[in-house]
Structures are given as C-alpha cells and as structure tokens.
Amino acid sequence: MNLQEYILSGIIESYVLGLASAEDSVEFERMCDAHQEVRAARNAFELQLEQSLLQQKLEPPRALKSRIFSEIGMEKDEQPPRIISGKPVLIPRKGFARYVAAASLVLLFGSVLLNLYLLNQYKKSIAQYKELVATQTQIAGANQMLQTKLEDYENALRLMKNPLMEIVKMPGAPASPAPSSMATVYWNTESKEVYLLVNRLPMPVPDKQYQLWAIVDGHPVDAGIFDMNKDLSFVKLKTIPKAEAFAITLEKKGGSTTPTMEAMYVIGKVTG
Amino acid sequence: MASTETYSEQELINALKDRDDQAFSYLYDHYSGSLYSIILQIVKSPEMAADILQEVFINIWRKIESYDPLKGRLFTWMLNISRNASIDMLRSKGYMNSLKNQEITDNVYGIDLVTQTNIDGIGLTKFLGKLKPEHRILIELAYLKGYTHEEIAQIEDIPLGTVKTRIRNALLQLKVYLK
Numbered sequence: 001m002n003l004q005e006y007i008l009s010g011i012i013e014s015y016v017l018g019l020a021s022a023e024d025s026v027e028f029e030r031m032c033d034a035h036q037e038v039r040a041a042r043n044a045f046e047l048q049l050e051q052s053l054l055q056q057k058l059e060p061p062r063a064l065k066s067r068i069f070s071e072i073g074m075e076k077d078e079q080p081p082r083i084i085s086g087k088p089v090l091i092p093r094k095g096f097a098r099y100v101a102a103a104s105l106v107l108l109f110g111s112v113l114l115n116l117y118l119l120n121q122y123k124k125s126i127a128q129y130k131e132l133v134a135t136q137t138q139i140a141g142a143n144q145m146l147q148t149k150l151e152d153y154e155n156a157l158r159l160m161k162n163p164l165m166e167i168v169k170m171p172g173a174p175a176s177p178a179p180s181s182m183a184t185v186y187w188n189t190e191s192k193e194v195y196l197l198v199n200r201l202p203m204p205v206p207d208k209q210y211q212l213w214a215i216v217d218g219h220p221v222d223a224g225i226f227d228m229n230k231d232l233s234f235v236k237l238k239t240i241p242k243a244e245a246f247a248i249t250l251e252k253k254g255g256s257t258t259p260t261m262e263a264m265y266v267i268g269k270v271t272g
Numbered sequence: 273m274a275s276t277e278t279y280s281e282q283e284l285i286n287a288l289k290d291r292d293d294q295a296f297s298y299l300y301d302h303y304s305g306s307l308y309s310i311i312l313q314i315v316k317s318p319e320m321a322a323d324i325l326q327e328v329f330i331n332i333w334r335k336i337e338s339y340d341p342l343k344g345r346l347f348t349w350m351l352n353i354s355r356n357a358s359i360d361m362l363r364s365k366g367y368m369n370s371l372k373n374q375e376i377t378d379n380v381y382g383i384d385l386v387t388q389t390n391i392d393g394i395g396l397t398k399f400l401g402k403l404k405p406e407h408r409i410l411i412e413l414a415y416l417k418g419y420t421h422e423e424i425a426q427i428e429d430i431p432l433g434t435v436k437t438r439i440r441n442a443l444l445q446l447k448v449y450l451k
Contacts, residue, residue: 010440013447016344018352019414019439021421029343042344045447050347052450056395057305058312061322065300068329072296096293 006031007041016046066103073100156197156233164190168246170268177250178202181265185212185246186234192241194223195234201265203228204250211251213259214243225255245269281346288336296333303347304329307354309395314358314416315367324361328354359418399449407442414439 001009014020015028031038073096159165168185172178182199196212204210212223223246224237247267249259279287279298287295307328312321331353339349361367396415400408413419413427421439425432 008444010444013443014440016348017415017443018355019443021436032342046345046348048447048450049351050345052399053306053310053347053351053395054303056309056398058309058395060304060308060325061318064322064326065297065304068300068326069293069297071326071330072333096297 003035003037007038012038012042012045016042016049066099069096070100070103070107073097073103152233159186159195159234162186162188164188166270168268168270170246170248170266173247173264173267175262176265177263178265181248183248183266185268187240187243187246187270192239194237194240194246196226196237197234198226198228201228201248207253208250209253209255210248210265211255211259212237213247213249214240215245215247216240216243220247220259222255222257225251243270282341285336285339285341285346288333299332300329303350306395307350310351311354311358313396314355314418315361317370320361320367320370321358324354324357328357331357355415355418362418399446402449403442403445407438407445410435410438411442411446 011020011024011028015025020028028038032042166185166187166189168187170183170185172181178201181201183201184197184199186195186197187193188195194212194214201210209225209227211225213220214223215221221240221243222238223240226235226237245267247259248265249256249261250263250265251260279295284295284299288299304325308321308325311324311328312318315321315324328350332350339346343349400411403411409428410424413424414421419427421432421435424430425435428435430438
C-alpha cells in the first residue's frame with residue numbers, strides 16, 4: 001500500500017472518530033509522525049468534521065453553563081478578601097466572579113436546606129433503629145425461653161425412652177383429699193435416681209408443699225419435696241436405693257420427717 | 273456573559289492552559305451545542321445528556337494540560353471525550369435501570385421517565401440517514417453504541433475483517449456527506 005492508498009483507506013476517519021483498533025491507532029500515529037501528507041490529510045478531515053458538526057447544534061439546558069462554571073470556579077484558588085482595620089472590604093467582582101458568588105449563595109442556601117432535611121432523616125432513622133433493637137431483644141428473649149423449654153422436653157423424652165426406667169404409676173390414694181390425683185415416678189434401676197412426673201395434683205395452699213416418700217420395708221423414707229409453681233415436666237428428687245412403693249403427701253413448707261397420713265394424695269407400688 | 277472575543281485554535285489552547293475563564297466561556301459557547309448533540313444521539317435522554325455534557329466540560333477544564341495538539345485538533349479531543357463519557361453512561365447500571373423504569377412507567381402510566389428525544393435528521397443521524405443500511409448499522413453499533421469490532425462481528429455474524437473494511441468504507445462514504 002503506498003502512502004496515497006493508506007491516506008484513502010479510511011484509517012484517518014476511523015482514527016479521528018475513535019473507531020480504529022489500538023494496533024491501527026499506534027501505526028497511524030507513527031505514520032503521522034513520519035509523513036507530513038498523512039498529518040495534513042488528518043487535519044483536513046478533522047476540520048471538515050468540526051465544521052460539519054458545528055452546523056449541527058442542539059442547545060443544552062440554559063442553566064448548565066452556570067452549573068459547570070460554579071463547579072470549576074470552586075477549584076480555582078481565589079484570594080480571600082483582605083481585611084483592613086477590621087472592616088471588611090468588598091472587592092468589586094466583575095463578570096464571571098460575580099456570577100460565581102451569586103451561584104455559591106444559592107448553593108449554600110440549598111445545602112442548608114439539604115442538611116436540615118438530612119438531619120431530620122437521621123433522627124427518624126435513629127428512632128427506627130432503636131425500635132428495631134428493642135424488637136430484636138424481645139425476639140431473642142422469646143427464643144431463649146423456647147430453647148429452654150425445648151431442652152426440658154428433650155430431657156423428659158430421653159428419660160421416658162430410657163429402657164432402664166422403672167415406671168411407678170401412683171393413682172389417687174384410698175383416702176386422698178383429691179381422689180382423681182395422679183403422679184408417676186420414673187426410677188432408674190441402675191443409678192437409682194428418682195424423677196417425678198406430676199400428671200394431676202391440686203395446687204397446694206401457699207404454706208404447704210408436696211413431699212414424695214419411698215416406702216422401704218414398710219417405713220416411709222423422705223424422697224424430697226417439690227414445687228408446683230412452674231411448668232414442670234420431670235423433677236429430679238432424691239436418689240432411693242430401694243423401695244416397694246412411692247407416695248405423695250402434702251406437708252408444711254420445707255417438708256416433714258414423717259408423712260401426714262390423712263394428706264396422702266397418691267400412692268403406687270413398685271411392680272418390677 | 274456571552275463571549276465576544278474570538279480565538280484562533282492556538283490562542284484558545286494557550287488561554288485554557290492558563291486557566292482563563294473568558295476562554296473557557298468562549299469554548300463552551302462555541303462547542304457545547306455540537307457536543308450536546310452528539311451526546312444526545314448516544315444516550316437519547318436530554319437529562320442524561322446534560323449531566324454528561326457537564327462532566328465533559330469539567331474534564332476538559334481539568335485535563336487540558338494532557339491535550340496534545342500533535343495528535344489532533346482540540347475539537348476532535350473534546351468530541352472523543354464526549355463520546356467516551358456517553359458510552360460509559362450507556363454501559364452503566366443507572367442507565368440500564370432507567371430504561372427498565374421507563375418501560376414500567378410507560379406501560380402503567382404512559383409517562384416518560386427518561387424523555388427520549390426524536391433526533392432523527394439532526395446532527396450525526398442526519399448524515400447517517402444517507403448511508404446504505406449495511407453501512408449505517410455498522411456506524412450505529414460502533415460509533416453510537418460503542419461496540420468493538422469483535423462484538424459487531426458477533427452481533428452481525430460477519431467476519432472480523434469485513435467489519436473493519438465496512439466501517440472504513442462507511443466512514444469514507446460519511447465523509448462525502450459531511451460538507
């Protein structure tokens with residue numbers, strides 16, 4: 001390709017309009033450096049393009065020019081007004097500078113409004129944030145409660161599934177103050193631990209407590225007192241090595257050394 | 273503050289490099305309309321075009337030191353800054369979203385969020401309209417949408433070499449119409 005062909009190949013137009021590949025651009029710049037003719041042809045096309053596009057104007061929004069000028073105006077190092085004998089001296093601004101000053105006041109006012117708006121939004125956000133934190137704490141608390149409950153149930157289930165458990169059903173005693181009462185002892189035949197499940201017992205009056213007894217060789221042995229005031233499933237009571245039966249009586253708070261026989265609510269024999 | 277002075281290209285460049293407000297004002301008055309027109313043909317939305325034009329002039333002001341007269345005329349430099357900024361906008365997430373919004377609001381309310389201006393027959397499109405369709409589509413894809421030659425080869429399903437040749441031929445044809 002000779003120089004004339006190169007000039008007429010369309011590379012000039014591609015390059016000027018930014019459509020040439022990087023490789024072609026590098027080569028074109030080298031050709032421009034080397035050949036005055038290429039440079040001249042490029043310049044001619046650029047001039048033609050410029051003159052042609054200058055005929056094809058669309059007016060941008062009127063406010064745009066001042067927007068641009070106030071932005072670049074801020075970048076310029078302007079001398080602060082000098083202070084003489086404590087009195088501010090107004091340095092007359094002319095043309096563009098005056099325009100910038102006016103625009104900056106408008107911007108300042110706009111900025112103050114925007115700040116007030118943002119402050120308001122900020123306060124609102126803080127309130128919403130606090131509300132969210134409170135709700136979150138509440139939910140975490142409720143979740144904690146459920147966790148504890150679930151753990152209780154899981155423990156209860158594990159006890160019930162344990163094949164070593166001797167289950168002693170205690171229905172209402174013959175002279176029970178509440179004949180429909182019922183409780184169950186889960187007695188681990190290996191570790192001898194005693195767990196009590198209350199099926200149904202009336203709530204005791206405040207100064208009284210239920211007490212479990214193990215009947216050993218015909219004698220009642222204290223197996224522990226328990227409360228009814230919480231949502232109980234299984235209560236672990238005293239370890240009992242040996243017993244033929246279990247019974248529950250209502251005693252004074254803190255329990256008694258011997259059972260009050262008239263207040264025996266339930267009794268059940270160990271079958272195994 | 274319309275500028276009354278006129279400058280030769282070299283005087284204008286020197287004044288701009290000296291941070292001369294008057295020269296910059298002249299530059300804006302003289303070239304903003306053409307650059308706005310080109311930007312608008314690329315992004316189609318007057319609001320976005322105005323934002324881009326602002327960015328372009330601020331960049332011209334800031335980067336005038338990096339302009340090298342040996343590589344081309346000042347207008348060519350500014351034109352390329354404008355086109356690059358517009359194509360960056362086309363590729364941006366915000367632009368895609370505004371198109372989506374526009375589709376939704378168009379359908380629901382019949383209101384244009386991004387007002388599209390009919391620019392057929394104005395600016396570059398006036399010249400593009402005179403090209404043969406296969407030339408026109410390539411210039412639109414390459415110049416107005418900013419696709420690379422490789423991308424165009426894929427979109428149009430033609431060999432890469434053909435893309436380059438056709439773009440060059442299209443530009444040579446376009447040059448005839450630019451008077």
